[in-house]
Amino acid sequence: MIKTWFKSGSPWVWLNAAAVSTSLILVVGLLLLIASRGLGHFWPADIVEYHYQDQSGKSVIVGEVVDSAIMTASQAKAAGHRILNNADYLEQRLIKTGNRDLTGMDFRWIQSQYIQQQAYPEEMIVIERREWGNFYGRLQALKENGRIIAEGERAYAVVQARIDRALALYDEIEHLQKNEIGSINYGLERLRLKQRSLELKGEWNDTSEQEFAEQRAEFDRQYKELQGKIGELNRQIRRDSLVVVAANDRRLEIPLEKVVRLIRPNAMSLGEKIIEYLVKFGEFVSDDPREANTEGGIFPAIFGTIMMVLLMSVFVTPFGVIAAVYLREYAKQGFVTRIIRIAVNNLAGVPSIVYGVFGLGFFVYILGGNIDQLFYPEAAPAPVFGTPGLMWASLTLALLTLPVVIVSTEEGLSRIPKSIREGSLALGATKAETLWRTVLPMASPAMMTGLILAVARAAGEVAPLMLVGVVKLAPTLPLDGNFPFLHLDRKFMHLGFHIYDVGFQSPNVEAARPLVYATSLLLVLVIIGLNMFAIAIRNHLREKYRALEG
Numbered sequence: 001m002i003k004t005w006f007k008s009g010s011p012w013v014w015l016n017a018a019a020v021s022t023s024l025i026l027v028v029g030l031l032l033l034i035a036s037r038g039l040g041h042f043w044p045a046d047i048v049e050y051h052y053q054d055q056s057g058k059s060v061i062v063g064e065v066v067d068s069a070i071m072t073a074s075q076a077k078a079a080g081h082r083i084l085n086n087a088d089y090l091e092q093r094l095i096k097t098g099n100r101d102l103t104g105m106d107f108r109w110i111q112s113q114y115i116q117q118q119a120y121p122e123e124m125i126v127i128e129r130r131e132w133g134n135f136y137g138r139l140q141a142l143k144e145n146g147r148i149i150a151e152g153e154r155a156y157a158v159v160q161a162r163i164d165r166a167l168a169l170y171d172e173i174e175h176l177q178k179n180e181i182g183s184i185n186y187g188l189e190r191l192r193l194k195q196r197s198l199e200l201k202g203e204w205n206d207t208s209e210q211e212f213a214e215q216r217a218e219f220d221r222q223y224k225e226l227q228g229k230i231g232e233l234n235r236q237i238r239r240d241s242l243v244v245v246a247a248n249d250r251r252l253e254i255p256l257e258k259v260v261r262l263i264r265p266n267a268m269s270l271g272e273k274i275i276e277y278l279v280k281f282g283e284f285v286s287d288d289p290r291e292a293n294t295e296g297g298i299f300p301a302i303f304g305t306i307m308m309v310l311l312m313s314v315f316v317t318p319f320g321v322i323a324a325v326y327l328r329e330y331a332k333q334g335f336v337t338r339i340i341r342i343a344v345n346n347l348a349g350v351p352s353i354v355y356g357v358f359g360l361g362f363f364v365y366i367l368g369g370n371i372d373q374l375f376y377p378e379a380a381p382a383p384v385f386g387t388p389g390l391m392w393a394s395l396t397l398a399l400l401t402l403p404v405v406i407v408s409t410e411e412g413l414s415r416i417p418k419s420i421r422e423g424s425l426a427l428g429a430t431k432a433e434t435l436w437r438t439v440l441p442m443a444s445p446a447m448m449t450g451l452i453l454a455v456a457r458a459a460g461e462v463a464p465l466m467l468v469g470v471v472k473l474a475p476t477l478p479l480d481g482n483f484p485f486l487h488l489d490r491k492f493m494h495l496g497f498h499i500y501d502v503g504f505q506s507p508n509v510e511a512a513r514p515l516v517y518a519t520s521l522l523l524v525l526v527i528i529g530l531n532m533f534a535i536a537i538r539n540h541l542r543e544k545y546r547a548l549e550g
Contacts, residue, residue, distance in 0.1 A: 031524065038517030042280040044265040044273050047124040047136055048095070049247075051117040052110060055082075061110060062124065062136045062247040063097035066510070084113045094510070098126075098134035099246050106133050107510040122267040123153075127244070128260040130290060133511065135254065137246040139262070143253070144240050159262055162240045166256040169237040176230050179481070184223050186482045191215055196378035284518065289473065293502050294511045298519055300474055304390075304492035305459060305526055307478055308469075311394035311488075312401065312458050313451060319398065320405025320454075321440075321447055327406070328413040329435060348403040356464030359396030364388055364468060384489050390478045391488035393469035397461060401454035408453065412446020413439065442545045448538035452531050459527045462496035470497045472505075495523040 005011065050061040069092045073083050076090040083090060091112040100106050127135040141151040142159050150158040195212055198204040240256040263276060287297030323344075331337050368385035376384040385391070416439050424434040462470075471491045478490045499519050506512040 031521075034517050034521045034524070038514060038519070038521045039281070041514030041518055042277050042284065044126070044263055044268060044276045044280075046120050046266050047126065049119050049121055049124065050095075050110065050115050052114055053116055054111070054114040060247040061095060061097060061108065063095040063108075064136075065093055066096050066107065067094040068092065069094075081111070087113065096134070096510075097247070098136045099132075099250075101132040102246055102250055102252065106508060120266045122264065124266050125156075125244070125262055125264050127242070127254065127262050128295075129254065130258050130260060133291065133295065133508075135244060135246070135252070137244050137252075139242065140245050140251070141243040142240065143243060146241075148243070156262075156264070159242065162256055163259055163262060166237055166240065166259065169233050170257060173230055173233050173237070176226055176233075178476075180226050181223065181230075182476065182480075183482055184219050184226070188216070188219050191219075193376075193378045200377060285522070289498075292506060292508075293472065293498065294506050294508050294515065298493075298495065298498060298522065300477060301493040301495045301498040301519070302522065302526060303477055303479075304470075304474070305495045305523070306530070308390060308394050308397070308465075308492065308494065309455055309459050309530055311390065312397045313455060315395055315398035316401050316405055316454055317447070317451060320402050320450065321409050323402075324406045324409035324413060325435065325440070328410050329431075329439075344403045344406050348407075351463075352400060352461050353463040353467075355396055355400045356467035359392055359399070359464060359468040360388070363392040363395055368392065387489070388467065388469040388491060389489040390469055390492050393465050393492070396464050396468045397458040400461065400464065401458050404453045404457070405447070405450040408450025409443065409447050412443035412449075415446070416442050441541075444545070445538045445542040448534055448541065452534045452538070455530050455534060456527055459530060460496055460523070462494070462500055465494055465497060470494045472497075472501050495519055495526065499523065 045064040047062060048065060052059050052061050071079065071081070071090045071092070073086075073088055073090065076083055081090055092109050093112060095108050095110055096106060097103065097108050098106055121138075123138055125135075125137065125139050129135060139155055139159065141148045142155045142162065143149065191212060195204065195208075198208055234257075237257040238255060242254045242256065242259070242262075244252050244254060246252060265273070268276065284297045285302065286299050288300060289298060290296035327337060327340065331340075364387065368383065368387065368389075372379065372384050372386040420438060420442070421434055424438050425431070429437070469491055471493065474491055474493045476487075476490065478487050478492050479485060480487070499516055502512045502519065503516040
């Protein structure tokens with residue numbers, strides 16, 4: 001009976017079902033783990049105040065409980081800890097104490113056996129700062145030009161309005177510095193390069209000198225005008241400051257220009273916490289990073305990842321399709337063609353870092369260096385395309401994913417029935433017309449399948465990008481309002497590299513850990529979003545040509 005059951009093929013069906021189920025469970029479990037660890041970072045946790053006494057004496061510890069761990073008595077003694085009252089285990093808690101400018105650290109492990117008292121006072125505040133991380137403590141007063149204008153409970157209501165004012169002024173200053181002054185600097189640089197180009201061509205004369213001098217004078221006038229505005233805004237934003245008290249009665253004055261938000265999580269209702277959670281998550285997605293990427297948002301990394309993948313798609317699709325069409329439709333099927341197909345298939349298994357080395361050597365040094373010599377001699381010795389940038393990163397990943405597109409397109413072309421080609425030729429169409437109007441449209445869903453696989457791989461690659469264009473922190477985006485708007489020579493940020501940098505290069509490991517999970521989740525969502533877009537196009541094409549296939 002068992003022999004009959006095996007011969008029926010049922011065991012293999014169950015085996016395949018078990019393998020697929022296991023894979024799905026692993027993927028869903030991984031996503032749930034990343035989501036739970038990453039998304040919890042934005043929840044405004046309650047602030048605990050501990051009265052603590054250990055061998056070093058009494059102290060007050062204020063902060064968020066981040067994690068806990070339990071050690072057996074033997075493990076604790078082996079680690080050098082004392083066990084009070086002959087307890088069987090030792091419980092430790094990881095507290096995010098913040099106040100790095102006062103204590104030199106953000107996190108601290110404490111032992112439950114030394115806690116004498118713990119409380120959740122409603123007046124406890126959390127201040128998210130632009131420098132030195134979070135502050136935990138109590139609000140004492142609000143100052144305006146060094147004069148106290150509100151104290152105690154009344155100060156909290158006044159502070160929120162002042163923070164909104166300071167944030168509006170900060171955004172205005174940021175806009176003027178990054179966009180307006182950045183545009184002037186870009187214009188001055190282009191003017192310098194244009195002058196150098198005329199000098200190299202021997203066309204620099206008195207008329208050009210006068211014309212350029214007038215343009216520089218106009219840039220200088222605009223620059224001085226903007227500097228005056230920024231100076232006035234800086235004077236306004238420095239008007240207010242907070243007087244706060246940290247644990248152990250340490251008093252501190254924080255300028256309001258350094259404050260991102262101030263909340264009292266212990267006094268917040270569930271609805272208020274949900275709103276605060278959504279606001280913080282929105283800022284994480286839309287803001288620039290701060291504090292060596294361990295604070296703030298990741299918008300430049302999201303933008304760089306999507307931009308690089310789109311450019312890669314633009315490069316890889318025509319090359320892959322043309323190569324596949326030649327191999328399938330025009331090349332003589334023989335030994336050489338088989339060798340080429342084997343080589344293409346083997347390219348898919350080459351380690352990605354090898355593509356990075358090739359991209360650095362060929363695209364950046366050889367191709368980029370020659371482009372600089374031919375088209376940008378005025379920029380020498382500074383390189384334009386002879387340095388890692390967005391275009392070389394996109395081309396390197398296009399090369400890396402090219403085998404996937406070729407193989408997928410060839411598969412699609414092979415599935416087109418021979419009768420369709422013969423019918424088209426019988427009606428008088430040439431081979432090129434048959435290919436362009438009939439075969440390629442019908443094979444387009446297979447091309448999109450190859451592109452989907454290419455996007456999934458390219459968006460997650462990090463190793464080759466470290467050599468050909470990705471940086472830890474890019475001062476400007478590759479797309480802005482300065483001509484030619486898309487700057488292919490600029491370096492950019494990438495979500496995959498951001499995860500590596502925050503997770504393994506950050507000096508503040510505990511602070512970076514939840515950001516690693518949150519960024520990983522966003523990278524997965526970006527890949528899913530790009531794939532869903534491509535899948536929607538593929539499904540549309542499949543429906544469009546379904547009748548023709550029938």
